[in-house]
Amino acid sequence: GIQVEQSPPDLILQEGANSTLRCxxxxxxxxxxxxxxNPWGQLINLFYIPSGTKQNGRLSATTVATERYSxxxxxxxxxxxSGVYFCAVEAGTNFGNEKLTFGTGTxxxxxx
Amino acid sequence: EAQVTQxxxxxxxxxxxKLTVTCSQxxxxxxxxxxxxxxxxxxxxxxxxxxxxxxxxxxxxxGYKVSRKxxxxxxxxLESPSPNQTSLYFCASSLFAGLAxxxxxxxxxxxxxxxx
Numbered sequence: 061g062i063q064v065e066q067s068p069p070d071l072i073l074q075e076g077a078n079s080t081l082r083c084x085x086x087x088x089x090x091x092x093x094x095x096x097x098n099p100w101g102q103l104i105n106l107f108y109i110p111s112g113t114k115q116n117g118r119l120s121a122t123t124v125a126t127e128r129y130s131x132x133x134x135x136x137x138x139x140x141x142s143g144v145y146f147c148a149v150e151a152g153t154n155f156g157n158e159k160l161t162f163g164t165g166t167x168x169x170x171x172x
Numbered sequence: 173e174a175q176v177t178q179x180x181x182x183x184x185x186x187x188x189x190k191l192t193v194t195c196s197q198x199x200x201x202x203x204x205x206x207x208x209x210x211x212x213x214x215x216x217x218x219x220x221x222x223x224x225x226x227x228x229x230x231x232x233x234x235g236y237k238v239s240r241k242x243x244x245x246x247x248x249x250l251e252s253p254s255p256n257q258t259s260l261y262f263c264a265s266s267l268f269a270g271l272a273x274x275x276x277x278x279x280x281x282x283x284x285x286x287x288x
Contacts, residue, residue, distance in 0.1 A: 090274035101282045108276035154273040162215045
């Protein structure tokens with residue numbers, strides 16, 4: 061099946077810093093989404109971005125599908141940004157099952 | 173507000189006592205699925221449904237049942253829960269299930285289940 065790798069696995073930053081999280085995937089995809097899992101376990105939709113670039117406030121994301129990677133940028137980090145960030149992809153050949161394959165996540169800790 | 177809801181959010185139960193975790197979406201989505209999240213194993217798909225009365229196994233279906241009698245609801249049933257089913261469960265939905273795929277998926281808030 062498709063493989064999804066995220067880097068770095070852990071990131072500790074001072075409040076106000078910027079960061080870039082990377083997601084590499086091993087095959088063509090129909091869908092790519094970024095999620096933030098908060099300390100209560102909820103998965104928060106950040107971006108639906110199978111290709112191109114999107115921005116939402118301090119967050120932006122870029123997916124280069126032909127090169128099989130996506131980047132999530134977080135600017136001016138706040139303590140509320142802490143948590144685990146997941147990249148999830150739907151493989152290009154899904155046979156009707158839109159299963160998302162999740163990466164192992166990047167654990168982000170923002171220190172005040 | 174467009175959303176996926178799950179109930180209960182937290183549940184502690186004992187081995188063998190049948191339970192149902194409900195999932196409901198108000199977006200008229202055709203596709204729904206269940207995942208479980210475990211430390212070191214990530215999120216894995218349990219079952220999915222492409223439409224009413226159409227369900228199929230995901231990667232880890234053992235010990236679970238599902239039904240899809242109405243478009244909006246997709247309950248997860250544990251007939252005889254065991255401690256290895258202690259996990260964080262997520263329901264998800266998307267607009268359309270088809271070979272083209274590629275639809276944005278929306279996740280419920282999660283259900284934290286502990287089986288003693």
